[in-house]
Amino acid sequence: MIAELGLAALWLAAALALLQLVCGVMVVRRDDAALASVIRPLAVVQGALAALAFGALLLCFARFDLSVKLVAMNSRDAQPLIFQIAGTWGNHEGSMLMWVTIMSLAGALIALIERRVPERTMIATLATQAFVGLGFYAFLLIASNPFERLDPPAQQGLGLNPALQDIGLAYHPPTLYFGYVGLSVAFSFAVGALITRQVTPAFARAMRPWVLGAWIFLTLGITAGSYWAYYELGWGGWWFWDPTENASLMPWLAATALLHSVSVLAARDALRTWTIMLGVVAFSMSMVGTFLVRSGILTSVHAFAIDPERGAFILGLLALYVGSALVLFALRAGTVAEGERFAVTSREGALVVNNVVLCALLAIVLVGTLYPLVTEAYGVRVSVGPPYFTPVSALFFLPMLVVLAVGPLLRWRRDSLERIQRPLVLFFAIAVIALAGVWFNSSIGFLPLVGMALAAMLAVASFAPAQGRNLRRLPLAVWGMMIAHFGIAVALFGMAADSAFTVEKLVAAKEGDTVEIGPWLATLKTVEPVAGPNWTALEATLAVSYEGEPGKALRPQQRSFWAPAQKTSESALLTRWNGQLYTVLGDQAEDGRWQLRLWWKPFVTWIWYGGILIGLGGLLALIGRVGNDLKRRHAQVRIARRKRTAE
Amino acid sequence: MSTRLAPKHQRLVLLAIALVVLIAAALIAAWGLRSQASYFYVPSDLIAKPPAPGQAIRLGGMVQKGSLKTDADGVTIHFMVGDGKAHVPVSYSGIVPDLFTEGSGVVAEGRLAPGGTFVADNLLAKHDENYVPRELKDMTEAQKQAAVQETTK
Numbered sequence: 001m002i003a004e005l006g007l008a009a010l011w012l013a014a015a016l017a018l019l020q021l022v023c024g025v026m027v028v029r030r031d032d033a034a035l036a037s038v039i040r041p042l043a044v045v046q047g048a049l050a051a052l053a054f055g056a057l058l059l060c061f062a063r064f065d066l067s068v069k070l071v072a073m074n075s076r077d078a079q080p081l082i083f084q085i086a087g088t089w090g091n092h093e094g095s096m097l098m099w100v101t102i103m104s105l106a107g108a109l110i111a112l113i114e115r116r117v118p119e120r121t122m123i124a125t126l127a128t129q130a131f132v133g134l135g136f137y138a139f140l141l142i143a144s145n146p147f148e149r150l151d152p153p154a155q156q157g158l159g160l161n162p163a164l165q166d167i168g169l170a171y172h173p174p175t176l177y178f179g180y181v182g183l184s185v186a187f188s189f190a191v192g193a194l195i196t197r198q199v200t201p202a203f204a205r206a207m208r209p210w211v212l213g214a215w216i217f218l219t220l221g222i223t224a225g226s227y228w229a230y231y232e233l234g235w236g237g238w239w240f241w242d243p244t245e246n247a248s249l250m251p252w253l254a255a256t257a258l259l260h261s262v263s264v265l266a267a268r269d270a271l272r273t274w275t276i277m278l279g280v281v282a283f284s285m286s287m288v289g290t291f292l293v294r295s296g297i298l299t300s301v302h303a304f305a306i307d308p309e310r311g312a313f314i315l316g317l318l319a320l321y322v323g324s325a326l327v328l329f330a331l332r333a334g335t336v337a338e339g340e341r342f343a344v345t346s347r348e349g350a351l352v353v354n355n356v357v358l359c360a361l362l363a364i365v366l367v368g369t370l371y372p373l374v375t376e377a378y379g380v381r382v383s384v385g386p387p388y389f390t391p392v393s394a395l396f397f398l399p400m401l402v403v404l405a406v407g408p409l410l411r412w413r414r415d416s417l418e419r420i421q422r423p424l425v426l427f428f429a430i431a432v433i434a435l436a437g438v439w440f441n442s443s444i445g446f447l448p449l450v451g452m453a454l455a456a457m458l459a460v461a462s463f464a465p466a467q468g469r470n471l472r473r474l475p476l477a478v479w480g481m482m483i484a485h486f487g488i489a490v491a492l493f494g495m496a497a498d499s500a501f502t503v504e505k506l507v508a509a510k511e512g513d514t515v516e517i518g519p520w521l522a523t524l525k526t527v528e529p530v531a532g533p534n535w536t537a538l539e540a541t542l543a544v545s546y547e548g549e550p551g552k553a554l555r556p557q558q559r560s561f562w563a564p565a566q567k568t569s570e571s572a573l574l575t576r577w578n579g580q581l582y583t584v585l586g587d588q589a590e591d592g593r594w595q596l597r598l599w600w601k602p603f604v605t606w607i608w609y610g611g612i613l614i615g616l617g618g619l620l621a622l623i624g625r626v627g628n629d630l631k632r633r634h635a636q637v638r639i640a641r642r643k644r645t646a647e
Numbered sequence: 648m649s650t651r652l653a654p655k656h657q658r659l660v661l662l663a664i665a666l667v668v669l670i671a672a673a674l675i676a677a678w679g680l681r682s683q684a685s686y687f688y689v690p691s692d693l694i695a696k697p698p699a700p701g702q703a704i705r706l707g708g709m710v711q712k713g714s715l716k717t718d719a720d721g722v723t724i725h726f727m728v729g730d731g732k733a734h735v736p737v738s739y740s741g742i743v744p745d746l747f748t749e750g751s752g753v754v755a756e757g758r759l760a761p762g763g764t765f766v767a768d769n770l771l772a773k774h775d776e777n778y779v780p781r782e783l784k785d786m787t788e789a790q791k792q793a794a795v796q797e798t799t800k
Contacts, residue, residue, distance in 0.1 A: 360672035381687035388683035508721020567745035586742030589721040
């Protein structure tokens with residue numbers, strides 16, 4: 001019953017999306033007040049129905065309804081409840097349903113609250129949102145119905161992929177999806193403004209919270225995903241340049257560029273067509289990411305759907321949306337009037353550099369990610385990994401940080417470097433001193449060395465905009481910017497330190513043996529069997545101590561899940577402020593010794609602290625912006641009321 | 648430094664700058680890919696056309712039965728990877744993937760050492776029914792059987 005209800009709600013939501021699109025197109029073509037008034041309610045009801053469908057699927061999973069095929073394929077009774085529920089989106093159909101639900105809820109939200117943009121642009125935006133949503137509804141209903149029944153019901157479920165049975169599954173996919181889908185709203189705004197040719201600062205101010213919100217979620221989603229991969233895979237790496245990781249990085253790069261250009265548009269009415277273009281590109285990258293990850297064209301734990309029909313469907317949607325948006329852009333971009341001008345040395349100029357370099361980085365990641373697919377069409381199999389991505393992207397990323405340090409100090413419109421001479425000299429001095437300090441005290445590679453020097457410079461430079469200003473009266477958005485930029489410095493330092501100073505040790509040890517790794521001493525005490533709710537494991541107990549401090553126990557495991565039958569190795573980590581000790585238990589050798597792999601990773605955690613700071617900065621900016629908008633709205637209401645009473 | 652761009656052409660100038668940087672990025676990417684992409688080999692290719700020593704490549708095939716040996720240190724293993732036509736000795740130090748066994752498929756990432764031994768930095772094995780390294784997935788059943796027969800002779 002619940003499954004049928006969910007399916008019915010999904011069909012209804014799809015029908016309403018179609019209606020919303022048709023009405024929207026009619027209103028945009030010929031104004032019709034009656035039709036125009038139904039579009040916002042349509043979007044709201046459509047959102048509610050999609051949420052109902054998703055709720056129904058959640059309930060099927062929570063109640064462990066084995067007559068629903070998706071539940072039977074992806075769940076099992078001995079799993080902890082949190083994984084039962086998170087299993088809803090730990091599979092292809094459920095994750096697509098979550099995508100479309102978040103998307104239609106976002107549409108409902110803009111329909112409810114957004115009143116700043118001209119109504120005609122708003123209707124074009126909602127029609128675009130319905131157009132994009134419709135494709136995904138069709139994809140769900142035609143090619144991947146999540147509510148399919150099994151008759152007779154299964155006796156037992158197959159279970160969730162053990163690699164996904166982790167708390168990470170509960171937050172990583174929803175976070176990333178909020179980001180992807182937030183970009184769909186930016187896309188709809190961009191297309192709506194193109195249709196009505198009203199690319200104004202008011203439009204930018206309406207779009208900005210969505211871009212910011214999406215960007216915060218993407219930032220946190222990527223940070224969480226990186227940490228999850230780091231401790232789950234047991235390889236000690238935090239970024240593998242895996243296509244699925246790149247699939248989330250590319251929308252982030254585009255969203256970062258968009259975030260900065262939309263600020264220029266909102267504050268200075270410049271970069272109009274460029275912002276529209278980035279709005280289209282950012283969501284296109286979300287779609288490319290979804291295509292790469294979900295089509296089965298790449299193999300990984302993320303690729304649930306190894307089904308050519310589905311891959312072709314997503315590729316079709318991608319071509320349809322990106323293609324039509326680009327055609328519209330080509331037709332309309334010339335008719336959007338040019339915005340305000342600015343000098344090369346100005347805040348706008350620095351932000352243009354930031355935008356162009358972010359786009360170059362995007363191109364580099366995109367080319368490297370797609371290259372293996374292209375060569376494979378010609379029968380040559382290659383893989384592209386860190387040896388390509390790391391140096392080539394650093395070539396653009398590191399110089400961009402210099403602009404990042406200087407840009408926020410520049411004034412809008414026109415400025416001169418002489419005016420900010422003193423901070424510039426200070427930044428340069430910090431970078432040189434840091435470079436020399438690291439150089440003399442250790443022998444590390446070129447990239448980590450430059451990374452550390454720039455991180456030190458940026459840590460100071462990120463707070464330079466506050467210099468000489470009253471900290472209490474500094475707008476929240478400026479605090480947000482400074483904290484986000486500081487987060488980049490922190491993350492960069494973590495990356496450089498991890499690649500420069502990591503110590504790795506691989507040994508075969510018998511019980512009682514002690515291993516020295518960097519400043520740590522680790523003693524293998526015992527290896528014993530333990531049992532969990534749906535697994536058994538061999539668990540090693542390691543007594544570890546840091547430079548003679550009191551010891552602590554670490555317990556890495558080799559887990560064997562019985563449904564599906566699969567082994568995973570669970571690393572055990574010990575976190576200090578200055579790094580992490582990472583331990584993995586391997587196999588037993590013939591002579592009874594146990595393989596142990598240990599890493600001492602100085603400052604590695606700073607990478608994720610940096611990511612969190614970047615997200616926090618975004619959050620502060622969002623609160624500041626939305627607060628200002630609300631104040632402005634109140635003021636306008638008050639003025640209008642005063643006018644009315646005066647009349 | 649504070650010269651204004653010619654007012655009429657600012658848009659064009661910005662466009663030109665963006666294009667130049669993007670083209671530069673594409674060229675650098677192309678150069679990076681030519682030198683840094685790691686190619687996939689099967690043992691018979693590796694023997695017929697060996698890559699330059701030190702070049703990062705991936706080697707895929709079946710782990711031959713009876714070839715797996717562990718060194719005295721307990722963590723370095725040696726085995727033969729075959730594709731039914733030829734075989735290559737491989738050495739690896741580390742914890743092997745969970746489904747790595749004799750007679751099953753493997754993709755080794757690493758480089759060819761001067762002596763003809765392939766030194767692997769990383770091994771990818773079939774993870775579970777749904778997650779197979781791409782190169783292994785493409786190996787047809789017939790090829791797999793041929794490889795297994797070869798290795799069990």
